[in-house]
Amino acid sequence: xxxxxxxxxxxxxxxxxxxxxxxxxxxxxxxxxxxxxxxxxxxxxxxxxxxxxxxxxxxxxxxxxxxxxxxxxxxxxxxxxxxxxxxxxxxxxxxxxxxxxxxxxxxxxxxxxxxxxxxxxxxxxxxxxxxxxxxxxxxxxxxxxxxxxxxxxxxxxxxxxxxxxxxxxxxxxxxxxxxxxxxxxxxxxxxxxxxxxxxxxxxxxxxxxxxxxxxxxxxxxxxxxxxxxxxxxxxxxxxxxxxxxxxxxxxxxxxxxxxxxxxxxxxxxxxxxxxxxxxxxxxxxxxxxxxxxxxxxxxxxxxxxxxxxxxxxxxxxxxxxxxxxxxxx
Amino acid sequence: xxxxxxxxxxxxxxxxxxxxxxxxxxxxxxxxxxxxxxxxxxxxxxxxxxxxxxxxxxxxxxxxxxxxxxxxxxxxxxxxxxxxxxxxxxxxxxxxxxxxxxxxxxxxxxxxxxxxxxxxxxxxxxxxxxxxxxxxxxxxxxxxxxxxxxxxxxxxxxxxxxxxxxxxxxxxxxxxxxxxxxxxxxxxxxxxxxxxxxxxxxxxxxxxxxxxxxxxxxxxxxxxxxxxxxxxxxxxxxxxxxxxxxxxxxxxxxxxxxxxxxxxxxxxxxxxxxxxxxxxxxxxxxxxxxxxxxxxxxxxxxxxxxxxxxxxxxxxx
Numbered sequence: 001x002x003x004x005x006x007x008x009x010x011x012x013x014x015x016x017x018x019x020x021x022x023x024x025x026x027x028x029x030x031x032x033x034x035x036x037x038x039x040x041x042x043x044x045x046x047x048x049x050x051x052x053x054x055x056x057x058x059x060x061x062x063x064x065x066x067x068x069x070x071x072x073x074x075x076x077x078x079x080x081x082x083x084x085x086x087x088x089x090x091x092x093x094x095x096x097x098x099x100x101x102x103x104x105x106x107x108x109x110x111x112x113x114x115x116x117x118x119x120x121x122x123x124x125x126x127x128x129x130x131x132x133x134x135x136x137x138x139x140x141x142x143x144x145x146x147x148x149x150x151x152x153x154x155x156x157x158x159x160x161x162x163x164x165x166x167x168x169x170x171x172x173x174x175x176x177x178x179x180x181x182x183x184x185x186x187x188x189x190x191x192x193x194x195x196x197x198x199x200x201x202x203x204x205x206x207x208x209x210x211x212x213x214x215x216x217x218x219x220x221x222x223x224x225x226x227x228x229x230x231x232x233x234x235x236x237x238x239x240x241x242x243x244x245x246x247x248x249x250x251x252x253x254x255x256x257x258x259x260x261x262x263x264x265x266x267x268x269x270x271x272x273x274x275x276x277x278x279x280x281x282x283x284x285x286x287x288x289x290x291x292x293x294x295x296x297x298x299x300x301x302x303x304x305x306x307x308x309x310x311x312x313x314x315x316x317x318x319x320x321x322x323x324x325x326x327x328x329x
Numbered sequence: 330x331x332x333x334x335x336x337x338x339x340x341x342x343x344x345x346x347x348x349x350x351x352x353x354x355x356x357x358x359x360x361x362x363x364x365x366x367x368x369x370x371x372x373x374x375x376x377x378x379x380x381x382x383x384x385x386x387x388x389x390x391x392x393x394x395x396x397x398x399x400x401x402x403x404x405x406x407x408x409x410x411x412x413x414x415x416x417x418x419x420x421x422x423x424x425x426x427x428x429x430x431x432x433x434x435x436x437x438x439x440x441x442x443x444x445x446x447x448x449x450x451x452x453x454x455x456x457x458x459x460x461x462x463x464x465x466x467x468x469x470x471x472x473x474x475x476x477x478x479x480x481x482x483x484x485x486x487x488x489x490x491x492x493x494x495x496x497x498x499x500x501x502x503x504x505x506x507x508x509x510x511x512x513x514x515x516x517x518x519x520x521x522x523x524x525x526x527x528x529x530x531x532x533x534x535x536x537x538x539x540x541x542x543x544x545x546x547x548x549x550x551x552x553x554x555x556x557x558x559x560x561x562x563x564x565x566x567x568x569x570x571x572x573x574x575x576x577x578x579x580x581x582x583x584x585x586x587x588x589x590x591x592x593x594x595x596x597x598x599x600x601x602x603x604x605x606x607x608x609x610x611x612x613x614x615x616x617x618x619x620x621x622x623x624x625x626x627x628x629x630x631x632x633x634x635x636x637x638x639x640x641x642x643x644x645x646x
Contacts, residue, residue, distance in 0.1 A: 047481075047510055191537060193578065193581050196581040196595060197597070224584065225583045225584075258512065262511055263540075264518070270543050273515045277516070279483075
């Protein structure tokens, strides 16, 4: 797998179901994702769109009651769908760094920051001495620009600010030089001025290690700033996919277009916010397009109600009956 | 000219912490909200904006300074004297999950202010609840359901219906759309704009999101570490920011449009806001400011400017 072109993460036809029997509902439906080294893939969608479950499913981290119904996932060329829990753990620990929205849920509240880093370092490198790990932990914290890292590394998480805790999370995520960094809403809980620092830090971590970065966010501005490619999810499906500049400049799916138009920015005319009516469903559509009931173009169209749209197009793919029609016209 | 609706003068709220120290959450704020006006208040977490919301509604004690409502000083008024104020000034919170009692039906939730203020008979109250639910874009049948049956956006509509029950004059909206998805956020903003026009309401609209505030506010105040650092009409503040902190905030807002992205130069602030129990001497922003000099450390800048556009900075733009 040294071809360089092989994707770091390759997800095919991933389908995830919550519950079982008659109460079962599909929350991720036939999702395909690929990311290459050094590249950032943004997954954008609203709550319940399945963006987080897609990544948890790909990494074998689904919570109880939620399971992968089908689909293939390879990580660095290794098939992980059939892997044992133990193998998965080792693989994730070495090859995947994870960053979540709320660093407090990932940092142990009664362990010093330093101990948590030292433990993480030694789990996957048994030869490392405690002292060696401690000095490596300090280097990591300096790399993510924690001020006075060496003096402050013995603090407990509550003594650190939100931005500093998120830096500690990034340090933990990159400590084994992973080939894949997954960041799920990494800046959502942070203030704008700190958010900007954090995105720069993530981009640096990606560039230094050559890792692939998957950034999950509901925030289109954040995705626009850091991603190379983007996948837009709605009700468990990827509805549009391509280069970020292309998709945000010329969205073809009515949902993407509506979402972009409803984001307030500093440039649009104050007060003129376009509104998508209704609200996102909590599961995918059994037949047809899940966005049909809210769609300004396809609402009421027979094809949209009954035929499931498939992804079409070359470098800018879209799953929509009406977008394809307008493209032909 | 008639009195403004609400007037804060040198308002301060200090919370005592250990060893005689105090967190100066709000530390000398002057603000005026006129009738049928929306004042947007922006700032980052910990700047004191939520405490200011609670002080403006007299939900936390005011340590010093004054709060006047229609010219009446209510800084230390008891609940009996606050009765009219409590009817006319209502607050809506960020979290539509935490602020609605899960054991009450929507009817009970929306009717509660009417009951507390003994407005109308039961049947009249039921009619009023139906009317309010329709006003905020909910089905009247929602009245018999419980909060958990609704999505975040619908719950925020219920909170707004409750706040409107007593025909208020001012709504204090504390991050009312921050917990909502983008498409729902736009729905609630347009609902608030419509209600304001129909009912002649005033808003104190508090948010960390500058782009959202730009879409709803007539005037904008920027808060940092317990103080207002800049204030003015919306276009004055957004188009011609004077305070370095306002400029940094504006430049940090991510631009989703690939065509215009990169036009504004990002101002990188280092560090994070200081401890509000131990603010820096002089200008509170100086520890993160690229323009700071000896004067900034020695002398606290006053809010100065003209044409209603003021900034507290020794080196304004």
